[in-house]
Amino acid sequence: MPLADLLGQDLVRERLSLIVRSDRLPPALLFVGPPGVGKASAALLLVEALNCPEKVNGDACGHCPSCLQIRRQRYPDLLLVEPEKRQIKIDQIREIQEFISFVPMVGARRIVIIKDAHLLNQTAANALLKTLEEPAATVSFILLSHCHNLLPATVLSRCLVLPFVALSGAIIMQILARQRGAGEVAEVPLEEAAAWSGGSMERARFFLEVENLRWGKALVERFASLPGRSLLQALDLAEEVSVSESLEVVFFVLHNFLHDSLLFAQGLQPVPELNIAGAGPAAAAVCAVAGWSDQAGSFAALGIAQLLAIRQQILDIERGQAVNINLKLAFEALFSGVATGCWGSRVSCQNM
Numbered sequence: 001m002p003l004a005d006l007l008g009q010d011l012v013r014e015r016l017s018l019i020v021r022s023d024r025l026p027p028a029l030l031f032v033g034p035p036g037v038g039k040a041s042a043a044l045l046l047v048e049a050l051n052c053p054e055k056v057n058g059d060a061c062g063h064c065p066s067c068l069q070i071r072r073q074r075y076p077d078l079l080l081v082e083p084e085k086r087q088i089k090i091d092q093i094r095e096i097q098e099f100i101s102f103v104p105m106v107g108a109r110r111i112v113i114i115k116d117a118h119l120l121n122q123t124a125a126n127a128l129l130k131t132l133e134e135p136a137a138t139v140s141f142i143l144l145s146h147c148h149n150l151l152p153a154t155v156l157s158r159c160l161v162l163p164f165v166a167l168s169g170a171i172i173m174q175i176l177a178r179q180r181g182a183g184e185v186a187e188v189p190l191e192e193a194a195a196w197s198g199g200s201m202e203r204a205r206f207f208l209e210v211e212n213l214r215w216g217k218a219l220v221e222r223f224a225s226l227p228g229r230s231l232l233q234a235l236d237l238a239e240e241v242s243v244s245e246s247l248e249v250v251f252f253v254l255h256n257f258l259h260d261s262l263l264f265a266q267g268l269q270p271v272p273e274l275n276i277a278g279a280g281p282a283a284a285a286v287c288a289v290a291g292w293s294d295q296a297g298s299f300a301a302l303g304i305a306q307l308l309a310i311r312q313q314i315l316d317i318e319r320g321q322a323v324n325i326n327l328k329l330a331f332e333a334l335f336s337g338v339a340t341g342c343w344g345s346r347v348s349c350q351n352m
Contacts, residue, residue: 002059003045008171009038012162016042020049021058025109026160027135030117032148033164035248036200039144042164043113044070046142047078051107066106076105079112083119086321093127100131100139109138117143118150125152132158150319166199176204188213198252206249217292219250220257224295226338227302234339238331247327251318257296258311264300265307302338310338 003020006013012031019025025046031039048060048070060067069075079099081092096112104110114120120128132141132155143159145151167175172194187210196216197204207213222237244250263269300307317330336342 002056002062003042003049004059006038006042006045007175008167009042009164012042012164015162016046016049017058019046023050023108025050025111025140027139028132028141028143028159030143030145030148030151030156030159030161031164032145032161034166034198034200035146036197036202036204037164037167038201039146039164040113040115043142043144044073047075047111047113050109050111051075051077075107077107077110079110081112081114083116086119086324088114088117088120088124090121090123090127093124093131096128097131100136104138109140111140111142113142113144115144116146117155118145118147120151120155125155129154129158147319167197167201168199169194169197172197172199172201172204175201176208198256200252203249203252206246212246215246216249216253219253220292220295223254223257223335223338224292224299226335227299227341229339231336231339234335235332238328238335242327242331247321251314254314255311257292257299258307258314260292260296261299261302262304262307262311264297265302265304306341310334313337 003013003016006016031042033039045060048062048067049055049058051066051070052060052062052064053066054061054064066075070078073080079096081088081096084092100110100112102110129152141159143151143155148156148161169191173190176190176193188208190208192213193204193207196207196213207216219241222233226234226237241247241250302310313334317325317327317334320330321327
């Protein structure tokens with residue numbers, strides 16, 4: 001697939017096209033932005049465009065042996081590294097160092113793509129830094145991260161940062177329609193899946209399944225009803241959430257529900273949007289489309305100060321994943337605090 005197929009990331013596509021035309025790939029690129037907005041796809045498309053021997057208008061042809069090998073992640077000069085049990089460890093960095101110690105077999109350079117680079121543990125980050133400080137002319141790195149603020153400043157300083165943005169609802173529906181194929185019926189209307197996606201293709205695909213959408217709505221309902229409920233209900237929810245295989249979605253849903261609750265608490269009316277940036281200040285409300293307006297309005301009665309405290313605690317838990325916090329204890333402290341209004345039992349992620 002050519003870079004032209006990278007939808008919703010116009011500025012990034014222009015920068016990458018310029019890199020391909022000039023054939024001057026920096027020693028290290030860092031793709032940052034929300035999960036599921038095309039960072040991994042863009043990395044592979046860039047590798048295709050750089051190594052395609054049959055370029056069309058300066059872009060990959062998409063069908064030659066090199067393009068197909070790269071797409072299938074079987075290209076001899078490409079190494080993809082992913083976290084193991086939510087960490088990138090020193091053994092994986094040693095594998096990288098061995099890989100780049102050899103000259104390229106097919107292309108002009110060897111390229112290493114590191115997914116979720118913010119999950120580098122301290123030892124691995126230090127080892128990677130030494131490699132980045134003395135880059136070989138025939139080696140380039142592409143780091144991908146949706147939490148690049150967790151990367152050491154020394155690693156960040158060695159990378160050219162390219163920011164990716166959340167995808168619009170229209171782009172998400174366009175991609176979903178293309179991927180579904182003619183005549184295939186989706187379980188959930190594309191518009192509703194896009195509304196729950198927060199600009200992420202991964203979440204859009206997740207919420208296309210009826211059971212997942214029901215799960216998301218149930219999560220909002222149970223969280224919104226916690227104030228004034230029993231401690232047992234809070235602990236039950238904490239136990240279920242802490243072992244969820246979709247933690248990223250859990251955090252996303254809670255962040256956006258709190259965002260809308262804060263708007264209600266300030267006397268503002270959330271505006272329905274399909275282009276949702278996530279938990280950041282530019283996040284747009286989804287409550288009118290997602291159907292949680294009444295719940296967000298009721299939850300807003302907790303008051304701005306308490307809503308901000310809840311949001312900060314969720315952020316603490318999310319960031320604490322990188323240091324292997326006890327998620328069950330952290331969620332128990334959060335949900336019991338919401339239920340009882342007592343925040344003295346708050347568990348600090350730094351101490352877990």
